[in-house]
Amino acid sequence: MLLTGISVIFIRNLFAVVVLAGMFSLLAAVLYVVLDAVDVAFTEAAVGAGISTLLLLGTLALTTDKELAKTKIKIIPLLLVIFTGSVLILGTRDMPNFGDAKAPANLHVAPRYIEESMKETGLPNMVTSVLASYRGYDTFGEVVVIFTAAIGVLILLGQGYRKSRRGSGKIINKNSGEAE
Amino acid sequence: MDFPGLINYWIVIILMMVGFYIVIAQGNLIKKIIGLNIFQVSVFIFYITVGKVSDGSAPIMAAGIDTYSNPLPHVLILTAIVVGVATTALGLAMIVRIRTAYNSIESDEIERAEILEDDK
Known part of the structure:
Protein backbone atom coordinates (compact mmCIF):
# COMPACT_ATOMS: atom_id res chain seq x y z
CA MET A 1 0.00 0.00 0.00
CA LYS A 74 12.27 19.01 -3.59
CA ILE A 75 14.25 19.65 -0.44
CA ILE A 76 12.14 22.16 1.46
CA PRO A 77 8.84 20.24 1.20
CA LEU A 78 10.68 17.02 2.06
CA LEU A 79 12.18 18.56 5.20
CA LEU A 80 8.80 20.00 6.16
CA VAL A 81 7.16 16.59 5.69
CA ILE A 82 9.83 14.77 7.70
CA PHE A 83 9.57 17.35 10.48
CA THR A 84 5.76 17.09 10.64
CA GLY A 85 5.99 13.30 10.60
CA SER A 86 8.46 13.17 13.47
CA VAL A 87 6.37 15.54 15.58
CA LEU A 88 3.30 13.37 14.97
CA ILE A 89 5.23 10.20 15.86
CA LEU A 90 6.37 11.85 19.09
CA GLY A 91 2.70 12.59 19.75
CA THR A 92 1.73 8.91 19.46
CA ARG A 93 3.68 7.95 22.58
CA ASP A 94 0.64 8.75 24.73
CA MET A 95 -1.81 6.85 22.53
CA PRO A 96 -3.39 3.59 23.68
CA ASN A 97 -2.06 0.39 22.12
CA PHE A 98 -3.61 -1.10 19.01
CA GLY A 99 -6.67 -3.23 19.82
CA ASP A 100 -6.91 -2.05 23.40
CA ALA A 101 -10.50 -2.60 24.58
CA LYS A 102 -9.95 -0.16 27.45
CA ALA A 103 -8.94 2.73 25.17
CA PRO A 104 -10.92 5.90 25.92
CA ALA A 105 -12.37 5.88 22.39
CA ASN A 106 -14.00 2.50 23.09
CA LEU A 107 -15.48 3.34 26.48
CA HIS A 108 -17.63 6.41 25.99
CA VAL A 109 -20.73 5.93 23.81
CA ALA A 110 -19.84 2.79 21.88
CA PRO A 111 -20.81 0.26 24.61
CA ARG A 112 -24.29 1.72 24.72
CA TYR A 113 -24.68 1.33 20.96
CA ILE A 114 -23.41 -2.24 21.18
CA GLU A 115 -25.70 -3.21 24.06
CA GLU A 116 -28.90 -1.30 23.32
CA SER A 117 -29.13 -0.79 19.57
CA MET A 118 -30.65 -4.23 18.95
CA LYS A 119 -33.43 -3.51 21.46
CA GLU A 120 -33.99 0.07 20.40
CA THR A 121 -33.86 -0.16 16.61
CA GLY A 122 -34.23 -3.86 15.87
CA LEU A 123 -31.28 -3.88 13.48
CA PRO A 124 -28.55 -6.47 13.95
CA ASN A 125 -25.97 -4.29 12.17
CA MET A 126 -24.85 -1.63 14.62
CA VAL A 127 -23.24 0.51 11.96
CA THR A 128 -26.55 0.78 10.13
CA SER A 129 -28.50 1.57 13.27
CA VAL A 130 -26.07 4.29 14.33
CA LEU A 131 -25.87 5.72 10.82
CA ALA A 132 -29.58 5.82 10.09
CA SER A 133 -31.08 6.21 13.53
CA TYR A 134 -28.87 7.62 16.29
CA ARG A 135 -26.86 9.90 14.03
CA GLY A 136 -29.36 10.31 11.22
CA TYR A 137 -28.71 14.05 11.13
CA ASP A 138 -25.09 13.36 10.17
CA THR A 139 -26.29 11.42 7.19
CA PHE A 140 -28.63 14.27 6.33
CA GLY A 141 -25.68 16.68 6.48
CA GLU A 142 -23.76 14.36 4.19
CA VAL A 143 -26.57 14.51 1.66
CA VAL A 144 -26.45 18.32 1.82
CA VAL A 145 -22.68 18.25 1.16
CA ILE A 146 -23.09 15.95 -1.84
CA PHE A 147 -25.89 18.13 -3.18
CA THR A 148 -23.69 21.22 -2.84
CA ALA A 149 -20.81 19.46 -4.59
CA ALA A 150 -23.13 18.37 -7.40
CA ILE A 151 -24.31 21.98 -7.84
CA GLY A 152 -20.68 23.12 -7.89
CA VAL A 153 -19.73 20.60 -10.55
CA LEU A 154 -22.77 21.57 -12.61
CA ILE A 155 -21.88 25.25 -12.38
CA LEU A 156 -18.27 24.60 -13.37
CA LEU A 157 -19.01 22.21 -16.23
CA GLY A 158 -22.51 23.31 -17.17
CA GLN A 159 -23.79 25.45 -20.01
CA GLY A 160 -20.97 27.99 -20.26
CA TYR A 161 -18.31 25.30 -20.34
CA ARG A 162 -20.08 23.41 -23.11
CA LYS A 163 -20.39 26.56 -25.19
CA SER A 164 -16.66 27.24 -24.92
CA ARG A 165 -15.90 23.63 -25.85
CA ARG A 166 -18.17 23.86 -28.88
CA GLY A 167 -16.29 26.95 -29.94
CA SER A 168 -13.02 25.04 -29.97
CA GLY A 169 -14.58 22.31 -32.12
CA LYS A 170 -14.21 19.40 -29.72
CA ILE A 171 -16.67 16.75 -28.70
CA ILE A 172 -19.00 17.80 -25.92
CA ASN A 173 -18.61 15.42 -23.06
CA LYS A 174 -21.33 14.57 -20.61
CA ASN A 175 -20.76 16.01 -17.19
CA SER A 176 -19.04 13.29 -15.20
CA GLY A 177 -20.17 14.60 -11.81
CA GLU A 178 -23.87 14.21 -12.42
CA ALA A 179 -23.87 10.63 -11.21
CA GLU A 180 -23.00 11.70 -7.68
CA MET B 1 6.39 -2.99 24.22
CA ASP B 2 4.47 -5.94 22.80
CA PHE B 3 4.06 -6.41 19.08
CA PRO B 4 1.18 -4.41 17.64
CA GLY B 5 1.82 -1.63 20.12
CA LEU B 6 1.71 1.71 18.41
CA ILE B 7 2.77 0.55 14.98
CA ASN B 8 -0.66 1.30 13.48
CA TYR B 9 -0.22 4.99 14.23
CA TRP B 10 3.22 5.01 12.63
CA ILE B 11 1.91 3.42 9.44
CA VAL B 12 -0.86 6.00 9.35
CA ILE B 13 1.63 8.83 9.84
CA ILE B 14 3.96 7.58 7.11
CA LEU B 15 1.06 7.27 4.66
CA MET B 16 -0.19 10.68 5.68
CA MET B 17 3.21 12.21 5.05
CA VAL B 18 3.41 10.59 1.60
CA GLY B 19 0.07 12.23 0.75
CA PHE B 20 1.20 15.52 2.27
CA TYR B 21 4.42 15.49 0.24
CA ILE B 22 2.50 14.86 -2.99
CA VAL B 23 0.15 17.74 -2.24
CA ILE B 24 2.85 20.32 -1.52
CA ALA B 25 5.68 19.21 -3.81
CA GLN B 26 4.04 17.99 -7.03
CA GLY B 27 3.12 20.51 -9.69
CA ASN B 28 0.54 18.41 -11.47
CA LEU B 29 -2.99 19.19 -10.31
CA ILE B 30 -4.32 15.65 -10.80
CA LYS B 31 -1.44 14.31 -8.72
CA LYS B 32 -2.27 16.84 -6.05
CA ILE B 33 -5.85 15.52 -5.90
CA ILE B 34 -4.56 11.93 -5.63
CA GLY B 35 -2.21 13.03 -2.84
CA LEU B 36 -5.17 14.54 -1.05
CA ASN B 37 -6.97 11.20 -1.41
CA ILE B 38 -4.00 9.33 0.08
CA PHE B 39 -3.97 11.76 2.99
CA GLN B 40 -7.70 11.18 3.48
CA VAL B 41 -7.39 7.40 3.43
CA SER B 42 -4.64 7.58 6.05
CA VAL B 43 -6.98 9.51 8.35
CA PHE B 44 -9.70 6.90 7.72
CA ILE B 45 -7.29 4.11 8.63
CA PHE B 46 -6.41 6.00 11.79
CA TYR B 47 -10.06 6.12 12.88
CA ILE B 48 -10.69 2.48 12.03
CA THR B 49 -7.60 1.28 13.92
CA VAL B 50 -8.65 3.31 16.96
CA GLY B 51 -12.02 1.51 16.91
CA LYS B 52 -10.50 -1.97 16.55
CA VAL B 53 -10.70 -4.19 19.62
CA SER B 54 -8.46 -7.27 19.90
CA ASP B 55 -10.43 -10.50 19.31
CA GLY B 56 -13.46 -8.39 18.50
CA SER B 57 -15.63 -9.15 15.49
CA ALA B 58 -17.39 -6.90 12.98
CA PRO B 59 -20.15 -4.94 14.75
CA ILE B 60 -23.05 -7.07 13.55
CA MET B 61 -25.11 -8.84 16.20
CA ALA B 62 -24.64 -12.60 16.10
CA ALA B 63 -25.23 -15.41 18.55
CA GLY B 64 -22.20 -16.51 20.49
CA ILE B 65 -20.17 -13.35 19.96
CA ASP B 66 -19.79 -10.86 22.75
CA THR B 67 -16.78 -8.77 21.72
CA TYR B 68 -17.38 -6.29 18.95
CA SER B 69 -15.21 -3.58 17.48
CA ASN B 70 -16.35 -0.03 18.08
CA PRO B 71 -19.09 0.82 15.54
CA LEU B 72 -18.92 4.59 15.98
CA PRO B 73 -15.69 5.28 14.00
CA HIS B 74 -17.04 3.09 11.21
CA VAL B 75 -20.11 5.27 10.90
CA LEU B 76 -18.08 8.47 10.88
CA ILE B 77 -15.72 7.15 8.21
CA LEU B 78 -18.60 5.87 6.11
CA THR B 79 -19.85 9.44 5.94
CA ALA B 80 -16.36 10.83 5.38
CA ILE B 81 -15.64 8.56 2.40
CA VAL B 82 -18.70 9.76 0.54
CA VAL B 83 -17.99 13.40 1.37
CA GLY B 84 -14.40 12.84 0.21
CA VAL B 85 -15.59 11.67 -3.17
CA ALA B 86 -17.86 14.71 -3.45
CA THR B 87 -14.89 17.03 -2.84
CA THR B 88 -12.75 15.03 -5.28
CA ALA B 89 -15.42 15.45 -7.94
CA LEU B 90 -15.51 19.20 -7.32
CA GLY B 91 -11.71 19.46 -7.49
CA LEU B 92 -11.58 17.50 -10.72
CA ALA B 93 -14.28 19.71 -12.24
CA MET B 94 -12.11 22.70 -11.35
CA ILE B 95 -9.12 21.04 -13.05
CA VAL B 96 -11.12 20.52 -16.23
CA ARG B 97 -12.12 24.17 -16.11
CA ILE B 98 -8.54 25.34 -15.46
CA ARG B 99 -7.39 23.27 -18.40
CA THR B 100 -9.84 25.04 -20.74
CA ALA B 101 -8.74 28.44 -19.44
CA TYR B 102 -4.94 27.92 -19.38
CA ASN B 103 -4.47 24.83 -21.54
CA SER B 104 -2.37 23.23 -18.79
CA ILE B 105 -2.72 21.27 -15.57
CA GLU B 106 0.72 22.06 -14.17
CA SER B 107 0.63 24.67 -11.44
CA ASP B 108 3.92 26.36 -12.44
CA GLU B 109 2.81 26.72 -16.06
CA ILE B 110 -0.44 28.26 -14.90
CA GLU B 111 1.52 30.74 -12.81
CA ARG B 112 3.67 31.64 -15.81
CA ALA B 113 0.59 32.15 -17.96
CA GLU B 114 -0.88 34.46 -15.32
CA ILE B 115 2.30 36.56 -15.20
CA LEU B 116 2.22 36.84 -18.99
CA GLU B 117 -1.38 37.98 -18.83
CA ASP B 118 -0.54 40.60 -16.23
CA ASP B 119 2.24 41.96 -18.42
CA LYS B 120 -0.09 42.52 -21.34
Whole structure:
Protein backbone atom coordinates (compact mmCIF):
# COMPACT_ATOMS: atom_id res chain seq x y z
CA MET A 1 0.00 0.00 0.00
CA LEU A 2 2.84 2.30 0.94
CA LEU A 3 4.58 1.26 -2.26
CA THR A 4 1.64 2.33 -4.43
CA GLY A 5 1.51 5.63 -2.57
CA ILE A 6 5.19 6.32 -3.08
CA SER A 7 5.20 5.28 -6.73
CA VAL A 8 2.50 7.89 -7.37
CA ILE A 9 5.25 10.46 -6.76
CA PHE A 10 7.61 9.13 -9.40
CA ILE A 11 5.48 7.89 -12.27
CA ARG A 12 4.89 10.53 -14.93
CA ASN A 13 2.20 8.79 -16.94
CA LEU A 14 -0.96 10.03 -15.27
CA PHE A 15 -3.01 7.05 -16.45
CA ALA A 16 -0.74 4.73 -14.47
CA VAL A 17 -0.98 7.08 -11.51
CA VAL A 18 -4.79 6.93 -11.59
CA VAL A 19 -4.77 3.14 -11.77
CA LEU A 20 -2.35 3.06 -8.84
CA ALA A 21 -4.71 5.32 -6.90
CA GLY A 22 -7.52 2.83 -7.55
CA MET A 23 -5.30 0.00 -6.36
CA PHE A 24 -4.48 2.00 -3.26
CA SER A 25 -8.21 2.32 -2.48
CA LEU A 26 -8.80 -1.40 -2.97
CA LEU A 27 -5.91 -2.24 -0.65
CA ALA A 28 -7.39 0.15 1.88
CA ALA A 29 -10.70 -1.72 1.56
CA VAL A 30 -8.95 -5.02 2.26
CA LEU A 31 -7.33 -3.46 5.30
CA TYR A 32 -10.74 -2.32 6.56
CA VAL A 33 -12.06 -5.88 6.32
CA VAL A 34 -9.13 -7.09 8.39
CA LEU A 35 -9.88 -4.37 10.93
CA ASP A 36 -13.56 -5.50 11.26
CA ALA A 37 -14.98 -2.51 9.43
CA VAL A 38 -16.92 -4.40 6.77
CA ASP A 39 -19.37 -1.58 6.00
CA VAL A 40 -16.52 0.86 5.51
CA ALA A 41 -14.80 -1.64 3.23
CA PHE A 42 -17.94 -1.87 1.05
CA THR A 43 -18.06 1.86 0.69
CA GLU A 44 -14.35 2.25 0.05
CA ALA A 45 -14.40 -0.43 -2.64
CA ALA A 46 -17.48 0.95 -4.35
CA VAL A 47 -16.98 4.67 -3.92
CA GLY A 48 -13.25 5.08 -3.36
CA ALA A 49 -11.96 2.53 -5.84
CA GLY A 50 -14.93 2.70 -8.20
CA ILE A 51 -16.41 6.16 -8.59
CA SER A 52 -13.22 8.07 -7.71
CA THR A 53 -11.19 6.20 -10.31
CA LEU A 54 -13.96 6.75 -12.84
CA LEU A 55 -14.00 10.49 -12.13
CA LEU A 56 -10.21 10.67 -12.39
CA LEU A 57 -10.25 8.80 -15.70
CA GLY A 58 -12.97 11.13 -16.96
CA THR A 59 -10.80 14.10 -16.07
CA LEU A 60 -7.85 12.55 -17.87
CA ALA A 61 -10.01 12.12 -20.96
CA LEU A 62 -10.98 15.78 -20.80
CA THR A 63 -7.46 17.03 -20.11
CA THR A 64 -4.19 15.21 -20.70
CA ASP A 65 -2.41 12.15 -19.35
CA LYS A 66 1.15 13.43 -19.64
CA GLU A 67 2.95 15.13 -16.81
CA LEU A 68 5.37 17.66 -18.19
CA ALA A 69 7.55 18.64 -15.26
CA LYS A 70 10.37 16.31 -14.39
CA THR A 71 9.86 14.74 -11.01
CA LYS A 72 12.68 15.68 -8.71
CA ILE A 73 12.81 15.53 -4.96
CA LYS A 74 12.27 19.01 -3.59
CA ILE A 75 14.25 19.65 -0.44
CA ILE A 76 12.14 22.16 1.46
CA PRO A 77 8.84 20.24 1.20
CA LEU A 78 10.68 17.02 2.06
CA LEU A 79 12.18 18.56 5.20
CA LEU A 80 8.80 20.00 6.16
CA VAL A 81 7.16 16.59 5.69
CA ILE A 82 9.83 14.77 7.70
CA PHE A 83 9.57 17.35 10.48
CA THR A 84 5.76 17.09 10.64
CA GLY A 85 5.99 13.30 10.60
CA SER A 86 8.46 13.17 13.47
CA VAL A 87 6.37 15.54 15.58
CA LEU A 88 3.30 13.37 14.97
CA ILE A 89 5.23 10.20 15.86
CA LEU A 90 6.37 11.85 19.09
CA GLY A 91 2.70 12.59 19.75
CA THR A 92 1.73 8.91 19.46
CA ARG A 93 3.68 7.95 22.58
CA ASP A 94 0.64 8.75 24.73
CA MET A 95 -1.81 6.85 22.53
CA PRO A 96 -3.39 3.59 23.68
CA ASN A 97 -2.06 0.39 22.12
CA PHE A 98 -3.61 -1.10 19.01
CA GLY A 99 -6.67 -3.23 19.82
CA ASP A 100 -6.91 -2.05 23.40
CA ALA A 101 -10.50 -2.60 24.58
CA LYS A 102 -9.95 -0.16 27.45
CA ALA A 103 -8.94 2.73 25.17
CA PRO A 104 -10.92 5.90 25.92
CA ALA A 105 -12.37 5.88 22.39
CA ASN A 106 -14.00 2.50 23.09
CA LEU A 107 -15.48 3.34 26.48
CA HIS A 108 -17.63 6.41 25.99
CA VAL A 109 -20.73 5.93 23.81
CA ALA A 110 -19.84 2.79 21.88
CA PRO A 111 -20.81 0.26 24.61
CA ARG A 112 -24.29 1.72 24.72
CA TYR A 113 -24.68 1.33 20.96
CA ILE A 114 -23.41 -2.24 21.18
CA GLU A 115 -25.70 -3.21 24.06
CA GLU A 116 -28.90 -1.30 23.32
CA SER A 117 -29.13 -0.79 19.57
CA MET A 118 -30.65 -4.23 18.95
CA LYS A 119 -33.43 -3.51 21.46
CA GLU A 120 -33.99 0.07 20.40
CA THR A 121 -33.86 -0.16 16.61
CA GLY A 122 -34.23 -3.86 15.87
CA LEU A 123 -31.28 -3.88 13.48
CA PRO A 124 -28.55 -6.47 13.95
CA ASN A 125 -25.97 -4.29 12.17
CA MET A 126 -24.85 -1.63 14.62
CA VAL A 127 -23.24 0.51 11.96
CA THR A 128 -26.55 0.78 10.13
CA SER A 129 -28.50 1.57 13.27
CA VAL A 130 -26.07 4.29 14.33
CA LEU A 131 -25.87 5.72 10.82
CA ALA A 132 -29.58 5.82 10.09
CA SER A 133 -31.08 6.21 13.53
CA TYR A 134 -28.87 7.62 16.29
CA ARG A 135 -26.86 9.90 14.03
CA GLY A 136 -29.36 10.31 11.22
CA TYR A 137 -28.71 14.05 11.13
CA ASP A 138 -25.09 13.36 10.17
CA THR A 139 -26.29 11.42 7.19
CA PHE A 140 -28.63 14.27 6.33
CA GLY A 141 -25.68 16.68 6.48
CA GLU A 142 -23.76 14.36 4.19
CA VAL A 143 -26.57 14.51 1.66
CA VAL A 144 -26.45 18.32 1.82
CA VAL A 145 -22.68 18.25 1.16
CA ILE A 146 -23.09 15.95 -1.84
CA PHE A 147 -25.89 18.13 -3.18
CA THR A 148 -23.69 21.22 -2.84
CA ALA A 149 -20.81 19.46 -4.59
CA ALA A 150 -23.13 18.37 -7.40
CA ILE A 151 -24.31 21.98 -7.84
CA GLY A 152 -20.68 23.12 -7.89
CA VAL A 153 -19.73 20.60 -10.55
CA LEU A 154 -22.77 21.57 -12.61
CA ILE A 155 -21.88 25.25 -12.38
CA LEU A 156 -18.27 24.60 -13.37
CA LEU A 157 -19.01 22.21 -16.23
CA GLY A 158 -22.51 23.31 -17.17
CA GLN A 159 -23.79 25.45 -20.01
CA GLY A 160 -20.97 27.99 -20.26
CA TYR A 161 -18.31 25.30 -20.34
CA ARG A 162 -20.08 23.41 -23.11
CA LYS A 163 -20.39 26.56 -25.19
CA SER A 164 -16.66 27.24 -24.92
CA ARG A 165 -15.90 23.63 -25.85
CA ARG A 166 -18.17 23.86 -28.88
CA GLY A 167 -16.29 26.95 -29.94
CA SER A 168 -13.02 25.04 -29.97
CA GLY A 169 -14.58 22.31 -32.12
CA LYS A 170 -14.21 19.40 -29.72
CA ILE A 171 -16.67 16.75 -28.70
CA ILE A 172 -19.00 17.80 -25.92
CA ASN A 173 -18.61 15.42 -23.06
CA LYS A 174 -21.33 14.57 -20.61
CA ASN A 175 -20.76 16.01 -17.19
CA SER A 176 -19.04 13.29 -15.20
CA GLY A 177 -20.17 14.60 -11.81
CA GLU A 178 -23.87 14.21 -12.42
CA ALA A 179 -23.87 10.63 -11.21
CA GLU A 180 -23.00 11.70 -7.68
CA MET B 1 6.39 -2.99 24.22
CA ASP B 2 4.47 -5.94 22.80
CA PHE B 3 4.06 -6.41 19.08
CA PRO B 4 1.18 -4.41 17.64
CA GLY B 5 1.82 -1.63 20.12
CA LEU B 6 1.71 1.71 18.41
CA ILE B 7 2.77 0.55 14.98
CA ASN B 8 -0.66 1.30 13.48
CA TYR B 9 -0.22 4.99 14.23
CA TRP B 10 3.22 5.01 12.63
CA ILE B 11 1.91 3.42 9.44
CA VAL B 12 -0.86 6.00 9.35
CA ILE B 13 1.63 8.83 9.84
CA ILE B 14 3.96 7.58 7.11
CA LEU B 15 1.06 7.27 4.66
CA MET B 16 -0.19 10.68 5.68
CA MET B 17 3.21 12.21 5.05
CA VAL B 18 3.41 10.59 1.60
CA GLY B 19 0.07 12.23 0.75
CA PHE B 20 1.20 15.52 2.27
CA TYR B 21 4.42 15.49 0.24
CA ILE B 22 2.50 14.86 -2.99
CA VAL B 23 0.15 17.74 -2.24
CA ILE B 24 2.85 20.32 -1.52
CA ALA B 25 5.68 19.21 -3.81
CA GLN B 26 4.04 17.99 -7.03
CA GLY B 27 3.12 20.51 -9.69
CA ASN B 28 0.54 18.41 -11.47
CA LEU B 29 -2.99 19.19 -10.31
CA ILE B 30 -4.32 15.65 -10.80
CA LYS B 31 -1.44 14.31 -8.72
CA LYS B 32 -2.27 16.84 -6.05
CA ILE B 33 -5.85 15.52 -5.90
CA ILE B 34 -4.56 11.93 -5.63
CA GLY B 35 -2.21 13.03 -2.84
CA LEU B 36 -5.17 14.54 -1.05
CA ASN B 37 -6.97 11.20 -1.41
CA ILE B 38 -4.00 9.33 0.08
CA PHE B 39 -3.97 11.76 2.99
CA GLN B 40 -7.70 11.18 3.48
CA VAL B 41 -7.39 7.40 3.43
CA SER B 42 -4.64 7.58 6.05
CA VAL B 43 -6.98 9.51 8.35
CA PHE B 44 -9.70 6.90 7.72
CA ILE B 45 -7.29 4.11 8.63
CA PHE B 46 -6.41 6.00 11.79
CA TYR B 47 -10.06 6.12 12.88
CA ILE B 48 -10.69 2.48 12.03
CA THR B 49 -7.60 1.28 13.92
CA VAL B 50 -8.65 3.31 16.96
CA GLY B 51 -12.02 1.51 16.91
CA LYS B 52 -10.50 -1.97 16.55
CA VAL B 53 -10.70 -4.19 19.62
CA SER B 54 -8.46 -7.27 19.90
CA ASP B 55 -10.43 -10.50 19.31
CA GLY B 56 -13.46 -8.39 18.50
CA SER B 57 -15.63 -9.15 15.49
CA ALA B 58 -17.39 -6.90 12.98
CA PRO B 59 -20.15 -4.94 14.75
CA ILE B 60 -23.05 -7.07 13.55
CA MET B 61 -25.11 -8.84 16.20
CA ALA B 62 -24.64 -12.60 16.10
CA ALA B 63 -25.23 -15.41 18.55
CA GLY B 64 -22.20 -16.51 20.49
CA ILE B 65 -20.17 -13.35 19.96
CA ASP B 66 -19.79 -10.86 22.75
CA THR B 67 -16.78 -8.77 21.72
CA TYR B 68 -17.38 -6.29 18.95
CA SER B 69 -15.21 -3.58 17.48
CA ASN B 70 -16.35 -0.03 18.08
CA PRO B 71 -19.09 0.82 15.54
CA LEU B 72 -18.92 4.59 15.98
CA PRO B 73 -15.69 5.28 14.00
CA HIS B 74 -17.04 3.09 11.21
CA VAL B 75 -20.11 5.27 10.90
CA LEU B 76 -18.08 8.47 10.88
CA ILE B 77 -15.72 7.15 8.21
CA LEU B 78 -18.60 5.87 6.11
CA THR B 79 -19.85 9.44 5.94
CA ALA B 80 -16.36 10.83 5.38
CA ILE B 81 -15.64 8.56 2.40
CA VAL B 82 -18.70 9.76 0.54
CA VAL B 83 -17.99 13.40 1.37
CA GLY B 84 -14.40 12.84 0.21
CA VAL B 85 -15.59 11.67 -3.17
CA ALA B 86 -17.86 14.71 -3.45
CA THR B 87 -14.89 17.03 -2.84
CA THR B 88 -12.75 15.03 -5.28
CA ALA B 89 -15.42 15.45 -7.94
CA LEU B 90 -15.51 19.20 -7.32
CA GLY B 91 -11.71 19.46 -7.49
CA LEU B 92 -11.58 17.50 -10.72
CA ALA B 93 -14.28 19.71 -12.24
CA MET B 94 -12.11 22.70 -11.35
CA ILE B 95 -9.12 21.04 -13.05
CA VAL B 96 -11.12 20.52 -16.23
CA ARG B 97 -12.12 24.17 -16.11
CA ILE B 98 -8.54 25.34 -15.46
CA ARG B 99 -7.39 23.27 -18.40
CA THR B 100 -9.84 25.04 -20.74
CA ALA B 101 -8.74 28.44 -19.44
CA TYR B 102 -4.94 27.92 -19.38
CA ASN B 103 -4.47 24.83 -21.54
CA SER B 104 -2.37 23.23 -18.79
CA ILE B 105 -2.72 21.27 -15.57
CA GLU B 106 0.72 22.06 -14.17
CA SER B 107 0.63 24.67 -11.44
CA ASP B 108 3.92 26.36 -12.44
CA GLU B 109 2.81 26.72 -16.06
CA ILE B 110 -0.44 28.26 -14.90
CA GLU B 111 1.52 30.74 -12.81
CA ARG B 112 3.67 31.64 -15.81
CA ALA B 113 0.59 32.15 -17.96
CA GLU B 114 -0.88 34.46 -15.32
CA ILE B 115 2.30 36.56 -15.20
CA LEU B 116 2.22 36.84 -18.99
CA GLU B 117 -1.38 37.98 -18.83
CA ASP B 118 -0.54 40.60 -16.23
CA ASP B 119 2.24 41.96 -18.42
CA LYS B 120 -0.09 42.52 -21.34
